[in-house]
Amino acid sequence: MARTTGSHAGITGPKVRKAALRLFAQRGYAAVSMRAIAAEVGVQAGALYNYTPDKQTLLFELMCGHMEDLLASMPQGQGAPLARLEGFVDFHIRFHADRPDAVFIAYMELRNLNPENFATIEALRRRYEDALEAILQEGATAGAFGVKDTKIVTLAIIAMLTGVNTWFRQSGRLTLDEVVAQYWDMVRKSVGVA
Template sequence: MARTQGSHSDITGPRVRASALRLFAQGGYAAVSMRAIAADVGVQAGALYNYTPDKQSLLFDLMQSHMTQLLDAAYDDVAGTPTERLERFVEFHIRFHHARPDAVFIAYMELRNLTAQNFARIEALRRRYEDRLEGILRDGVASGTFAISDTKIATLAIIAMLTGVNTWFRTDGRLSLDEVVAQYWDMVRKSVAMPSAGG
């Protein structure tokens, strides 16, 4: 089938992904058809297959792109004390995810719709990101800075708490993003801190 006039792979491909990202976040992966994505982009349904083999591949591509961008941005941060590194991680995570609400929603809520093979590949990327935080926590425990009995549980709890900002924060709300980052850092800091003598 011929492409719609004015449709070029370097333009339409990103538009297909952007449309799918928005529609999946709004209505859920299962409820969005390839035909709906095509209509949103402004091409014939058959033309979508010039850019993606199927809807599952499109979902995987969106999740993989999000996780790759996350890992690329979250460089290996080894400078400074564990407390300083943890503070930088908290700020990075909140700000990175705040700027990508649709991608974050899909990355967490649509995992169940991946095939087993695609799920394993995304989970491997997620573990690489989690390992960076757990490395910070382990270094903090080893140095006597943090009091954590299970660094894996602490890692998952901190990430869940930080990601939760996306579910309620609004730029026109009572708190600025800077204030939210500061308050969340205070909560994370207190949750891992070694108890003070006599406390």
């Protein structure tokens, strides 16, 4: 099939991913057809297969890209566990605030991945969780944190921080700095630091 007039691989490929990200976040993966993505991009449905072999691969690549960006951007903090935990909270909220669609898909569309793709994304998520848990374990061992089960606290903190994306708006009553400060206060207290 011929390429649509005005279509260029370096331009259309990113448009396909951007349209899929937006549509998956708005409607849900199962409700979005390749035809709908093509219409959003302005190409024929068959042209999408120049950029992705199928919808599953497109979803996986979006999720994988998000997790790889997250891991690559995560601060590799040095210093006391409390300072590193504060850095983690700050980073998590700010990184995700700029990517609400990617965050929604990364958490809500796991159920639509095939087993192999799910295992890959789960391993990436585990690396991120392990980084936070290492901070909590170090703080607990040093007596700086009052944490009994670092795994549960890790998952609770990540769930709480990721929840910011469901309600935060730049035009809302709180600035991002104020949100980060309030969430840091809650996380600090959750690990037993007054």
